[in-house]
Amino acid sequence: MAETASTVFDVVILGGGSGGYACALRASQLGMNVALVEKGKLGGTCLHQGCIPTKALLHAAEVADSSRESEQFGVRSTFEGIDMPAVNEYKDGVVARLYKGLQGLVKSRKITYIEGSGRLVSPTTVEVDGQRLEGRHIVLATGSVPKSLPGLDIDAERVINSDHALTLDTVPSSVVVLGGGVIGCEFASVWKSFGADVTIVEALPHLVPLEDEQASKSLERAFRKRGIGFELGARFAGVEKTEAGVRVSLENGKQVEAELLLVAVGRGPVSADLGYEEVGVEMERGFVKVDGYCQTNVATISAVGDLIPTLQLAHVGFGEGILVAERLGGLDPAPIDYDGVPRVTYSEPEVASVGITEAKAKEKYGDDGIATVTYDLAGNGKSQILKTAGFVKLVRQKDGPVVGIHMVGSRVGELVAEAQLIYGWEAYPDDVAQLIHAHPTQTEAVGEAHLALAGKPLHAHS
Numbered sequence: 001m002a003e004t005a006s007t008v009f010d011v012v013i014l015g016g017g018s019g020g021y022a023c024a025l026r027a028s029q030l031g032m033n034v035a036l037v038e039k040g041k042l043g044g045t046c047l048h049q050g051c052i053p054t055k056a057l058l059h060a061a062e063v064a065d066s067s068r069e070s071e072q073f074g075v076r077s078t079f080e081g082i083d084m085p086a087v088n089e090y091k092d093g094v095v096a097r098l099y100k101g102l103q104g105l106v107k108s109r110k111i112t113y114i115e116g117s118g119r120l121v122s123p124t125t126v127e128v129d130g131q132r133l134e135g136r137h138i139v140l141a142t143g144s145v146p147k148s149l150p151g152l153d154i155d156a157e158r159v160i161n162s163d164h165a166l167t168l169d170t171v172p173s174s175v176v177v178l179g180g181g182v183i184g185c186e187f188a189s190v191w192k193s194f195g196a197d198v199t200i201v202e203a204l205p206h207l208v209p210l211e212d213e214q215a216s217k218s219l220e221r222a223f224r225k226r227g228i229g230f231e232l233g234a235r236f237a238g239v240e241k242t243e244a245g246v247r248v249s250l251e252n253g254k255q256v257e258a259e260l261l262l263v264a265v266g267r268g269p270v271s272a273d274l275g276y277e278e279v280g281v282e283m284e285r286g287f288v289k290v291d292g293y294c295q296t297n298v299a300t301i302s303a304v305g306d307l308i309p310t311l312q313l314a315h316v317g318f319g320e321g322i323l324v325a326e327r328l329g330g331l332d333p334a335p336i337d338y339d340g341v342p343r344v345t346y347s348e349p350e351v352a353s354v355g356i357t358e359a360k361a362k363e364k365y366g367d368d369g370i371a372t373v374t375y376d377l378a379g380n381g382k383s384q385i386l387k388t389a390g391f392v393k394l395v396r397q398k399d400g401p402v403v404g405i406h407m408v409g410s411r412v413g414e415l416v417a418e419a420q421l422i423y424g425w426e427a428y429p430d431d432v433a434q435l436i437h438a439h440p441t442q443t444e445a446v447g448e449a450h451l452a453l454a455g456k457p458l459h460a461h462s
């Protein structure tokens with residue numbers, strides 16, 4: 001610590017999750033002298049309690065489904081069950097390897113890494129365990145934690161949040177998932193594949209309510225077929241403990257019993273008691289307010305990631321961290337087009353999208369100002385080989401570019417990279433229609449949807 005006592009860093013970053021460490025890595029690449037303060041584990045939520053462990057569970061779930069359903073493909077195998085300690089060992093192994101790699105990366109970039117809980121004490125100072133770190137610039141990146149509802153206590157045993165769900169060493173026999181957003185749907189999908197009875201309770205009219213309504217309905221159809229139950233437009237009223245677990249009451253009078261209740265009603269910013277308000281940083285509902293360049297109202301302070309009111313996604317945190325580093329490094333980065341950020345729900349089936357929904361496009365361009373096409377995966381060879389159902393839906397501005405791409409089906413998350421390029425380049429359907437897609441791949445469905453919207457459908461009825 002002695003080397004930091006008299007140093008004024010170019011940038012001091014508070015929080016070493018996706019947003020904070022991406023900022024640190026880019027800033028050091030640009031020649032800045034960087035201090036990164038982290039009270040837990042480098043990598044934050046995404047690496048330790050979010051993206052990576054959940055996707056490992058989802059992969060194990062896919063393997064379980066494949067072995068259970070192998071006879072459909074003429075392969076004889078016996079599914080004997082889930083060995084949860086072994087699943088956790090696999091999941092934790094993935095996390096540990098990435099964690100080690102990230103620690104090595106931060107070290108190799110000569111970033112001063114400080115373990116401890118930090119607090120903002122002036123527009124240019126962070127204090128950690130009595131030590132003051134001075135920075136020409138400060139970046140707040142303290143992230144988010146799971147929220148609950150008023151009066152709903154998380155006891156970490158029968159009423160749990162996503163952090164606890166990742167450490168279970170048995171598969172629950174039944175679960176009520178409160179919240180049908182991305183996190184709720186992903187856990188519901190995992191547990192169903194692992195053999196649990198699952199019921200999702202969602203207050204809004206649809207699962208994954210931020211997605212295009214057609215995508216939500218398609219996911220609901222697929223979940224229904226998989227035997228995942230859900231109550232939509234249903235508000236939580238209360239929970240009581242029973243001998244076997246919990247009894248969850250809904251405002252519509254229904255009750256659902258299960259071994260566990262997973263509360264997945266969103267994540268709130270980590271900003272309380274960290275000195276932000278005292279130093280004069282403008283806040284809104286606990287989030288730090290920023291402009292399009294992640295700059296707060298205090299000239300020396302920027303903020304990134306789940307702490308600011310933008311999409312709560314790891315790659316958004318990466319993008320914001322990089323943007324801030326480049327701005328502080330004297331480059332001229334463009335603000336982020338948040339509509340152009342790809343979004344994936346990694347359930348079975350997956351939901352992936354980029355751009356705006358049909359409803360938003362109608363608001364923006366008028367009911368007659370848009371055109372849409374939905375290409376059914378029934379016409380896509382590879383999707384039939386995989387036995388998956390779903391679609392690729394395009395929304396375009398009439399006589400203009402494609403402004404939204406929405407997809408449902410196994411593995412469609414991998415298609416979002418092309419969708420993102422199409423959206424980002426403001427491509428017209430004709431531009432994409434002339435690109436030949438490899439056969440037989442699911443990417444062909446993206447090509448075919450554009451052929452259809454350009455008025456020349458191939459494997460689709462016109």
Ligand SMILES: Cc1cc2nc3c(=O)[nH]c(=O)nc-3n(C[C@H](O)[C@H](O)[C@H](O)COP(=O)(O)OP(=O)(O)OC[C@H]3O[C@@H](n4cnc5c(N)ncnc54)[C@H](O)[C@@H]3O)c2cc1C
Nearest residue numbers: 015017018019039044045046050118143305306312313314
């Ligand atoms: C179950 C789950 C699944 C998810 N899946 C995906 C996914 O598939 N794809 C995706 O893009 N996103 C996913 N996310 C979201 C993603 O994890 C977050 O958007 C991302 O981690 C936000 O990064 P961040 O840096 O803003 O915050 P965080 O990752 O939360 O990092 C903040 C860091 O700051 C530290 N900190 C806080 N206060 C202090 C302090 N006072 N002093 C020092 N350090 C402090 C914390 O310890 C933490 O490490 C998922 C989230 C969850 C919960």
